[in-house]
Amino acid sequence: MNKNLKFECETGNYHTFCPISCVAWLYQKIEDSFFLVIGTKTCGYFLQNALGVMIFAEPRYAMAELEEGDISAQLNDYKELKRLCLKIQQDRNPSVIIWIGTCTTEIIKMDLEGMAPRLEAELNVPIVVARANGLDYAFTQGEDTVLSALVNRCPKSKNKKTLAEKNLVLFGSISQTVATQLDLELKKQGIEIHGWLPDQRYTDLPELNEHTYVCGVNPFLSRTATTLMRRRKCKLIGAPFPIGPDGTRHWIQKICETYSVSCKGLLEREESIWAQLQDYCQIIKGRSIFFMGDNLLEISLARFLIRCGMIVYEIGIPYMDKRFQSAELDLLAKTCLEMNVPIPRIVEKPDNYNQIQRIRELQPDLVITGMGLANPLESRGIHTKWSVEFTFAQIHGFTNARDILELITRPLRRNQHLQKLESIKNFVYESPA
């Protein structure tokens, strides 16, 4: 672990999405799945408002809304869930039903893990339980809980021949386009991906055993990594994440090293991508940025943006797994050294109130923040970018580095443009007190 990095921990009073939001992208990724969120009206209200129109597109997810009778154990949980799952099975016939446990099921200690196998046997459809609740996790960690639950459903080996082969399995939910792009990058180095966790279909879950090498594509998958190592004895390739051309290059390099393959033309590929990014890098060079922290992508994004020439004041992050992210953290420290910028403070479980005080003092050029704080900050003349966009945009690999900078520079470009307008300059912002 790099000694130059300093970690702080605050009060944990910060805004983020509830981890049940992971159903929004996971149901689209796993096409034959059905997600059943077992929670209260609060959970339903959040999903309905956060996902907007998707509610009406007959999505493959639903709420099992707990009522007073469920809470006080007047109703039979098992019977209720059976009724619902039977209906789901009849209406949609999914290959898997994923139960998302929430705060409420946690507090009333509803034994979802105990009920699932019984129901699974009765209905003859796999039922996977993931506890994606706000008591334990933040936003993207919801995906982590689902994927780590799916690890246990991966087949040990489909046929005897492949048992001893050093298969490569990548974990993390990314769109099919991005998955194909990463696949092609590795193919160029002569490395074949044997499976994805998750893949397009539940029925295509990859085979896992003690010879399998696994590598993560997202920084928030520490629980999944642990499960892969402990439950399936897989070997984890600890690498920086393929976000930005620098991250992607290191990620490929690390995989190549594991397979004792010498990289071909990788540095040149990275160089050519950087050359394409020059126009955007010019805009942000020397500008400062502040991550308030809510989706765990912060370290990787900060590392990339420092390489682009930005100065990072603070990296807020909900949860910091120093082991899972160690290669990423090392690369961050190294990048700071090479770019000759101070190492940013890394603040775990940040306190939004304190952060706003620091933002007022530091006056960064850009703040990456949640939607609840963006407009108030903008009205005080602080430029912001919504952090959730990084979760939903395609940001992985060489090809998509430009998309990250497109997002990052958008507020700067827009404000540059707007501030030339007389009306904005004089009438919108609060006069500095």
Place this chain on the structure above:
Amino acid sequence: MYAGPAHIGTLRVASSFKNVHAIMHAPLGDDYFNVMRSMLERERDFTPVTASVVDRHVLARGSQEKVVENINRKDQQEKPDLIILTPTCTSSILQEDLQNFVNRASLNTKSDILLADVNHYRVNELQAADRTLHQIVRFYLKKEKQKVTRTEKPSVNILGVFTLGFHNQHDCRELKRLLNDLGIQVNLILPEGASVQTLKNIPKAWLNIVPYREIGLMLAQYLKNEYQMPYISTSPIGLIDTASFIRQLDQKLGAHLDIDVEKYIQYQTRFLSQAAWFSRSIDCQNLTGKKAIVFGDTTHSVALTRILTREMGIRVICAGTYCIHDADWFREQVEGFCDQILITEDHTQVGNMIARLEPSAIFGTQMERHVGKRLDIPCGVISAPIHIQNFPLGYRPFFGYEGANQIADLVYNSFTLGMEDHLLEIFGGHDVKTAITKSLSTNSEFIWSETSLAELQRIPGFVRNRIKRNTEQYARDKNIKEITLEVLYAAKEALTT
């Protein structure tokens, strides 16, 4: 889901007051309210809501120190007048003694502290908002039990204007204008923009106005019992109800007003508002016999149903509300103004009703707008739940005479325009895209012959689905498998006779 969970109501009331802070006793991620307020209202200020986060440690040891600490901290940071501790579904089942934390915290704070008296499993957003407003006002009136004298000139309080309400800001402005015309002063507007320091002045007003059925009624009743303040709970939406609202004001304050209200109503209805003339103008003849469905909260659903039938001559084939706690009142209000009444919180039930009745237009919430999109039926949004486009920057009241104009526009624009309607029928429609599969019914048990399909294409887009369904229904009844041109015409004849 139409009405949100209880804590949303409490937070809406709390954050509408000036310098009041709400602390939610909730797990991480439950503060989605801040996002909604900041995004929908495009709020420039930080939403005065924070969470006292319930996590594993809290489950193990209780949240005692944490809640007290958070209250004390917020007291020092923001120096609010009042801090409201807000329970959520999670804290409802934890059953911690939150009132005790409030008592303990208030020993060391300058601000007042209240525990919102709402139970997640018993009340919804609207009921909770009603209760919280009542609770806060009662707290401050009890605190300063002093004799208050009425204002010299007639004045009123407006109860129930608050954040994230449907067109509330515009309505409030229109209401103030109306009262100003009548020479009535506005004493206080609650809770939007009010300071809790001024709550002691509530009894100075002669009268309370509760413009929205959903919130404020509980408070108005309390003030009537305790302070002998009469109230008016008619929503001044539509020309007839606005007039009746003004007459009620006159009844209660008339002796002190220098204005002839009947003359005022006459003048406003005939000259200032265009709505009455508009619905009599030749253009609106096309609205004859058109059918509409209305669904929303009680206030807006009732108002629209009555406007459509009484003021515009449109037939309301179904009126409904999701406020099931107030169903009796709703039934009473729309009785005789619609063919049937639908009371449900289930949006699929509403969707099915719309699909079955096939109205020419829907007036509902965003949910119904989405149903309308799928069925190709136009929809005017008249009630929460709403999206960001229902927080218009321009002036769009629903209240009073300007409101009547706005509603007339909304209704008229929702129906296919008269001449366009006519021309489409004559020339067989202008959209030639293949849209015959765009229906909710997924059955494909029928074989359409090429000629009948071509004929179907010639039918205007906005009725095509209905004709298709009717024909298939006819074929099903007659046990016909293949739909030829003859069958299509036969079905049409069978329907018209």
